[in-house]
Amino acid sequence: MASIKTRFAPSPTGLIHFGNVRTALFNVLFARKGGGTFLLRIEDTDLERSREEFVEAVKQDLRWLGLNWQEGEGEGGPAAPYRQSRRGDIYTRYLEQLEAQGRVYPCFCSALELEVSRKVQAAAGKPPRYSGKCAHLKPEEVARKQAEGLPYTLRFRMPADTVLAFDDLVRGPQRFPSEDIGDFIIRRSDGSFAFFYVNALDDALMGVTHVLRGEDHLANTPRQIAILQALGLPVPQYGHISLIVDAHGAPLSKRTGSLSVQELRELGYFPIAVNNYLARLGHHFEESGLLSLEALAQAFDIRHLGRAPARYDRAQLDHWQAQAVQHADADALTAWLAPAVHGLVPEPDMQAFALAVRANVMFPHDARVWAEAVYAEALPISEAARQVLEEAPPELFRIAADALLEDMDFSAFVQRVKAASGLAGKQLFLPLRAALTGQTFGPEMPPLFRLMGYERARHRLVQHVLST
Ligand SMILES: Nc1ncnc2c1ncn2[C@@H]1O[C@H](COP(=O)(O)OP(=O)(O)OP(=O)(O)O)[C@@H](O)[C@H]1O
Numbered sequence: 001m002a003s004i005k006t007r008f009a010p011s012p013t014g015l016i017h018f019g020n021v022r023t024a025l026f027n028v029l030f031a032r033k034g035g036g037t038f039l040l041r042i043e044d045t046d047l048e049r050s051r052e053e054f055v056e057a058v059k060q061d062l063r064w065l066g067l068n069w070q071e072g073e074g075e076g077g078p079a080a081p082y083r084q085s086r087r088g089d090i091y092t093r094y095l096e097q098l099e100a101q102g103r104v105y106p107c108f109c110s111a112l113e114l115e116v117s118r119k120v121q122a123a124a125g126k127p128p129r130y131s132g133k134c135a136h137l138k139p140e141e142v143a144r145k146q147a148e149g150l151p152y153t154l155r156f157r158m159p160a161d162t163v164l165a166f167d168d169l170v171r172g173p174q175r176f177p178s179e180d181i182g183d184f185i186i187r188r189s190d191g192s193f194a195f196f197y198v199n200a201l202d203d204a205l206m207g208v209t210h211v212l213r214g215e216d217h218l219a220n221t222p223r224q225i226a227i228l229q230a231l232g233l234p235v236p237q238y239g240h241i242s243l244i245v246d247a248h249g250a251p252l253s254k255r256t257g258s259l260s261v262q263e264l265r266e267l268g269y270f271p272i273a274v275n276n277y278l279a280r281l282g283h284h285f286e287e288s289g290l291l292s293l294e295a296l297a298q299a300f301d302i303r304h305l306g307r308a309p310a311r312y313d314r315a316q317l318d319h320w321q322a323q324a325v326q327h328a329d330a331d332a333l334t335a336w337l338a339p340a341v342h343g344l345v346p347e348p349d350m351q352a353f354a355l356a357v358r359a360n361v362m363f364p365h366d367a368r369v370w371a372e373a374v375y376a377e378a379l380p381i382s383e384a385a386r387q388v389l390e391e392a393p394p395e396l397f398r399i400a401a402d403a404l405l406e407d408m409d410f411s412a413f414v415q416r417v418k419a420a421s422g423l424a425g426k427q428l429f430l431p432l433r434a435a436l437t438g439q440t441f442g443p444e445m446p447p448l449f450r451l452m453g454y455e456r457a458r459h460r461l462v463q464h465v466l467s468t
């Protein structure tokens with residue numbers, strides 16, 4: 001068997017969402033597991049809606065997630081170009097071949113005629129398909145209509161009385177009788193090509209071996225196979241993945257403005273969290289812990305893909321985010337957190353600070369409150385902390401300030417205050433935390449205390465003594 005080649009073929013008509021990205025991810029995992037290639041092709045045939053900024057955004061999103069492609073847009077390769085808008089000559093060349101074989105014919109039916117025919121079929125409970133009215137026009141008739149300047153589409157002639165069958169990698173054996181499909185348009189009257197045609201042709205010409213894509217394309221597949229068979233081109237294996245739906249059960253779509261990858265990035269999600277979340281949406285993994293992209297690839301098995309729609313669930317995503325924060329290495333954690341506390345936390349402290357607050361943050365901006373707790377000149381004090389401070393014995397803070405005339409670590413400090421005040425446990429720790437950080441909960445005190453430094457800590461205690 002030829003080595004595996006998968007692809008992601010988005011239309012640059014909006015920012016990509018979870019549904020799109022999961023499709024890309026599964027293609028990456030499948031290729032990677034098989035030591036194959038992942039290809040990126042841009043399907044920008046809808047010139048009205050396609051925009052260069054969305055091409056850039058797709059590339060940026062995929063790179064951010066580590067879903068790198070080895071062939072295609074921006075990378076080049078043996079089947080360049082990888083943008084459909086630049087492949088018009090190729091599409092025309094193969095169309096000529098189909099014409100020479102008598103596999104396409106001009107259709108002059110007006111939109112109104114087609115609409116009426118569809119309604120008649122629907123009323124009779126039949127699948128809407130082209131009646132075949134123009135399938136057998138005589139050459140003279142065609143020439144006359146063309147001379148009159150009548151607009152026409154080109155239709156693909158489906159083979160009669162056959163069944164298009166294929167084994168879907170996810171959904172198993174599929175059978176589509178050709179008469180349910182009917183002759184379909186492959187070139188519109190404005191000269192643009194239909195999705196079925198260019199998408200199938202490109203997959204074949206680019207050597208794609210496996211097409212994993214959304215279930216929304218299942219019904220297109222028999223048409224695509226028929227085209228490739230007519231042209232004598234290789235037919236890839238298809239796998240149709242269940243769609244990701246929102247809370248109302250509607251498939252996520254670029255048009256409905258579901259959460260985009262760009263928004264996730266701006267919110268501070270870790271790529272590994274997004275990948276772990278999406279990989280498990282409709283795919284079962286034995287391992288329940290956070291996995292690297294490589295480990296996800298090794299554990300990926302197309303037979304473990306579910307057929308039911310998968311529901312997008314923010315809480316699950318956040319579970320993986322929390323895992324990612326806890327597992328990030330010190331440098332990655334620091335780089336992730338730094339922009340949110342820039343100016344509050346001194347640069348030399350940044351890594352120690354990030355490690356100190358790790359257990360209490362899920363997103364970078366969550367660290368701001370702890371940055372203030374450690375470094376703010378005027379310490380913000382929460383309502384709960386204010387109450388604790390009011391209820392604590394006032395002499396505690398004077399004792400604590402007196403204990404801090406020199407540098408020491410938190411446990412030494414606590415020992416001294418304990419000995420001098422006779423307080424212990426919560427009675428001791430809670431007021432100290434409240435006075436030092438302005439909060440009643442938060443990260444472990446020893447590292448915060450170290451970052452704060454004994455002078456600032458003492459200053460805060462003194463401030464509190466003076467204010468009571
Ligand atoms: N809700 C979804 N869940 C899973 N996969 C999806 C979903 N929506 C699209 N896909 C898949 O994403 C891939 C890229 O598709 P495409 O760029 O056409 O995006 P799209 O979201 O379908 O676009 P639009 O919303 O403009 O129709 C295709 O394989 C498609 O099947």
Ligand SMILES: [Zn+2]
Nearest residue numbers: 107108109134
């Ligand atoms: Zn017609």
